[in-house]
Amino acid sequence: MANIKSAKKRILVTETRTARNKAIKSEVKTMVKKVYAAIDSKDQEAAKAALKAAVSTMNKATSKGVYHKNTTSRKISRLQKAVNEMA
Secondary structure: OOOOHHHHHHHHHHHHHHHHHHHHHHHHHHHHHHHHHHHHOOOHHHHHHHHHHHHHHHHHHHHOOOOOHHHHHHHHHHHHHHHHHHO
16 A cells, blocks of 8 residues: 555546546447447447447547547447448
């Protein structure tokens, strides 16, 4: 355990940020699963709606610094491609 006051603060801040990042990543994963579920059920309208929501969530996560922008771009591209191939 840290003895220095600033080190103790860093531990607390790290725990807070880790919890926030974990929640955001979990939400993104849930949104992506919804897109793939809609694709599997062959529902194009639901897939497009889920894709729009997923992209929005992913972009928010990127702006918060949870994901690197290239990672987000790659994931969005793959989702978009999957939805487009459905048609």
